Amino acid sequence: MKTDRSISLRLHAEPAWIPMVQGMAEQSGLVLGLDQAKALRLTMAVEEILAYLSELTPGAPLELTLAQGASHVDTVFSFTANDADLWAMNITACGATCAEDNLQAMGLLLAARMSDGMEVRRDGVSVVLRLRMDRSYPQQEIEAAERFPARGRLRFEPALDPARIKKACALARALYPDEFVPAGFGTPGKIVDQLLAGELFGALALDEGGAVAGMITWEHSSATSVSFCGPYIFVLGESPAPRGLTDHMLSAVARTQVSAILSRLPTEELPQDSFELLGSLPLTATDGTARPLPVWFRSMGEDNGLSVWTHPALEDFLRQTYDRLFLMRDVHSTTRQGEDVSGRSVFSTAIRPEASQALLTPMLDGADAESTLQSHVELLLSEGYRNILIHIDLAQGWQATLIPVLLTTGFTPRLVLPHAGQSDMVVLQYA
Amino acid sequence: MLDLERLVPAHVRRFEVYTPSKPDPELMRLFRVDHLHRLNNNENPLGPPPEAARIVSGFPPRLAPIYPSGDAYALRRLLGERFGKNPDQFLVGNGSCEVIASVIKAFCAEGDNIVTADKTFAVYEWVAEFSGFKARLTPLTDYAFDPGAMLAARDSRTKIIFVCNPNNPTGTWWDSATLCRFLDAVNGRQIVVLDEAYFEYVDQPEFPDGMTLLERYPNLVVFRTFSKMYALAGLRIGYLCGSPDVVDIIRRTHVVYSVNSLAQQAAAAALADDEAFVRRTRDMVSTAKEMIRTLCAKLDLEMQCGEGNFAMIRVPVSDTLLYRKLMAQGIMIRTMTGFRFPGWIRVSMVQEDVMKEFCDALAKALRPERN
Numbered sequence: 001m002k003t004d005r006s007i008s009l010r011l012h013a014e015p016a017w018i019p020m021v022q023g024m025a026e027q028s029g030l031v032l033g034l035d036q037a038k039a040l041r042l043t044m045a046v047e048e049i050l051a052y053l054s055e056l057t058p059g060a061p062l063e064l065t066l067a068q069g070a071s072h073v074d075t076v077f078s079f080t081a082n083d084a085d086l087w088a089m090n091i092t093a094c095g096a097t098c099a100e101d102n103l104q105a106m107g108l109l110l111a112a113r114m115s116d117g118m119e120v121r122r123d124g125v126s127v128v129l130r131l132r133m134d135r136s137y138p139q140q141e142i143e144a145a146e147r148f149p150a151r152g153r154l155r156f157e158p159a160l161d162p163a164r165i166k167k168a169c170a171l172a173r174a175l176y177p178d179e180f181v182p183a184g185f186g187t188p189g190k191i192v193d194q195l196l197a198g199e200l201f202g203a204l205a206l207d208e209g210g211a212v213a214g215m216i217t218w219e220h221s222s223a224t225s226v227s228f229c230g231p232y233i234f235v236l237g238e239s240p241a242p243r244g245l246t247d248h249m250l251s252a253v254a255r256t257q258v259s260a261i262l263s264r265l266p267t268e269e270l271p272q273d274s275f276e277l278l279g280s281l282p283l284t285a286t287d288g289t290a291r292p293l294p295v296w297f298r299s300m301g302e303d304n305g306l307s308v309w310t311h312p313a314l315e316d317f318l319r320q321t322y323d324r325l326f327l328m329r330d331v332h333s334t335t336r337q338g339e340d341v342s343g344r345s346v347f348s349t350a351i352r353p354e355a356s357q358a359l360l361t362p363m364l365d366g367a368d369a370e371s372t373l374q375s376h377v378e379l380l381l382s383e384g385y386r387n388i389l390i391h392i393d394l395a396q397g398w399q400a401t402l403i404p405v406l407l408t409t410g411f412t413p414r415l416v417l418p419h420a421g422q423s424d425m426v427v428l429q430y431a
Numbered sequence: 432m433l434d435l436e437r438l439v440p441a442h443v444r445r446f447e448v449y450t451p452s453k454p455d456p457e458l459m460r461l462f463r464v465d466h467l468h469r470l471n472n473n474e475n476p477l478g479p480p481p482e483a484a485r486i487v488s489g490f491p492p493r494l495a496p497i498y499p500s501g502d503a504y505a506l507r508r509l510l511g512e513r514f515g516k517n518p519d520q521f522l523v524g525n526g527s528c529e530v531i532a533s534v535i536k537a538f539c540a541e542g543d544n545i546v547t548a549d550k551t552f553a554v555y556e557w558v559a560e561f562s563g564f565k566a567r568l569t570p571l572t573d574y575a576f577d578p579g580a581m582l583a584a585r586d587s588r589t590k591i592i593f594v595c596n597p598n599n600p601t602g603t604w605w606d607s608a609t610l611c612r613f614l615d616a617v618n619g620r621q622i623v624v625l626d627e628a629y630f631e632y633v634d635q636p637e638f639p640d641g642m643t644l645l646e647r648y649p650n651l652v653v654f655r656t657f658s659k660m661y662a663l664a665g666l667r668i669g670y671l672c673g674s675p676d677v678v679d680i681i682r683r684t685h686v687v688y689s690v691n692s693l694a695q696q697a698a699a700a701a702l703a704d705d706e707a708f709v710r711r712t713r714d715m716v717s718t719a720k721e722m723i724r725t726l727c728a729k730l731d732l733e734m735q736c737g738e739g740n741f742a743m744i745r746v747p748v749s750d751t752l753l754y755r756k757l758m759a760q761g762i763m764i765r766t767m768t769g770f771r772f773p774g775w776i777r778v779s780m781v782q783e784d785v786m787k788e789f790c791d792a793l794a795k796a797l798r799p800e801r802n
Contacts, residue, residue, distance in 0.1 A: 273748055302766050
């Protein structure tokens with residue numbers, strides 16, 4: 001088993017530290033498993049962020065941590081910020097003058113471009129900015145394969161055998177269209193590392209000859225929810241594999257903190273009677289082809305109701321959705337009623353370039369919410385993101401008051417994710 | 432500044448918080464129903480035996496300010512008489528959940544583990560895990576505890592083996608021969624807890640009575656409760672019985688004064704002349720099981736029904752969705768996903784009229800059209 005490795009540094013947001021931080025990032029990146037090219041990108045990303053924070057929150061105390069994940073390096077900037085400073089976490093914080101000729105002000109955006117994923121989270125006065133830099137793995141060619149007859153009874157076990165995991169990845173890519181298979185299956189070594197490290201979870205169906213008859217994978221999407229891909233079935237005819245794999249996943253997740261299971265890339269073999277269809281997201285692939293994504297849900301427990309906030313503009317949608325799903329909710333309506341909403345709004349942005357997807361999350365209300373949101377949309381569209389989503393946590397009344405702004409900006413409510421946040425989460429999509 | 436990351440042990444941080452269901456009036460408001468039948472907790476809807484009911488209804492307020500007997504002195508004497516044991520062989524707890532914790536605290540130290548099944552009463556596993564001890568779980572075979580798998584799951588750090596007989600939720604059970612073979616194989620190397628929470632519901636000649644095996648197997652500890660047959664779940668009282676040496680050890684980790692006076696008195700009264708009450712309850716359960724069998728045959732549903740006042744039904748929809756649909760009709764059942772039986776529900780066996788309402792509600796909820 002690999003030893004957890006990380007390095008931390010406490011410093012202040014001052015340009016004078018940039019060379020030292022560059023050196024730390026480059027050397028640590030190599031030690032933590034990145035190749036030279038990736039380590040260099042990490043160095044540049046870290047430089048951009050420190051320069052950016054030095055300009056926007058000069059002298060603020062920071063903690064910088066680089067930690068080795070199973071298949072990536074996490075770079076985390078942690079700092080405290082008051083509401084007035086938080087606006088700097090908007091990916092559009094450089095404002096109306098943000099442009100290629102104003103590179104210093106585009107620090108966050110540049111860092112996002114150089115990394116394989118970025119997210120900003122706020123917990124009280126603490127802000128965490130996380131960059132993910134994936135290790136390089138050899139990309140495998142898609143091999144020709146055909147479904148085969150299973151020999152004897154199937155058995156189901158956790159996916160921990162590297163050879164069988166790699167075989168399952170290859171079979172899934174050979175037998176399923178791209179849109180049903182995670183991009184990571186093209187680098188099966190990465191999937192093996194993630195599964196063995198417990199960053200990703202999986203189950204295999206094996207026939208009596210030991211052949212891989214199917215696989216399902218899942219991962220945590222929040223502290224209380226997981227999302228899954230599959231089940232991928234490699235055997236001919238009617239098979240107990242789909243139900244066996246999904247039951248294995250449900251049993252593995254039972255008696256843990258997980259209260260909801262959501263589909264990420266569900267296949268046609270999913271035993272739909274065990275799940276509930278929340279709706280469908282009309283997504284678009286990086287190449288522009290339509291890729292509608294059904295979202296399936298499975299509650300892990302007995303849902304005895306919640307209270308949620310909404311704006312009247314969304315109330316009908318919510319009530320109809322809850323009624324359809326048999327979810328009991330006390331829906332409370334709230335609006336702005338002339339109270340002073342000062343300061344600047346903040347939206348965090350999590351990006352997934354491989355899915356051409358950007359996910360916005362409100363961090364702070366502000367009088368400028370509409371223009372901030374509009375500038376986010378414009379920037380993300382200009383960066384080529386085809387799927388711009390926003391999650392509103394219905395436990396937060398102030399987030400519900402943003403609904404009219406979202407609708408005006410061009411967002412449309414798509415579906416409700418039960419228990420996906422502090423309460424339910426409504427997903428709106430820029431359309 | 433409060434630093435919970437530093438203060439809280441890792442095994443507590445990763446433990447899932449158990450959220451009990453909301454009070455009935457709140458549930459009825461949320462689900463917009465004017466009644467709620469509780470078929471989720473295997474309670475006895477007939478209420479306590481008559482003498483216990485009389486104690487409950489007549490509890491004098493003057494006793495409320497006075498601490499209860501700290502070790503259930505009078506109740507233990509009664510239990511001793513009933514089972515032919517020394518009163519010191521009994522330990523009474525605030526429900527059997529408390530005595531589970533006492534046993535684990537008494538025998539497990541850092542690095543130790545317990546063995547039980549993966550699909551059984553969850554509290555053995557929970558208490559072990561949130562106390563920092565590994566729960567080694569073995570799969571059921573044909574819905575029953577697998578003695579061979581449990582023996583194989585032990586290692587040098589295994590201290591306790593928990594056997595639920597009959598098993599909740601499957602109702603399967605070990606007969607006397609199976610239990611004795613298992614205890615012989617354990618050969619005193621571990622404490623074996625035999626949880627007989629549903630003992631009084633069983634009417635099978637081959638069903639073992641753990642109380643009669645304590646002299647032969649001094650490592651055996653038997654759990655019984657007043658929550659199920661005796662309908663005192665609201666008062667929280669259960670007990671264990673074991674060999675004097677073993678109980679003397681468990682007593683050291685057991686909190687005294689945890690069982691209130693009313694519970695102790697009602698439990699003692701429940702044991703007096705309980706034969707007719709037990710028979711009446713068993714008749715109710717038998718009728719209810721027959722109704723469930725008929726329903727499952729009609730709806731072509733698989734069922735698993737053994738001993739105990741409950742039955743499991745495999746349903747062709749998500750059990751957690753079905754829970755909500757039944758709640759909307761005033762019926763509360765137990766989903767089995769948390770028991771690692773996804774797609775199953777467990778239903779308590781209650782009076783005929785309520786069972787009929789359940790059968791109608793289930794049929795309606797499973798109809799393909801919108802309800």
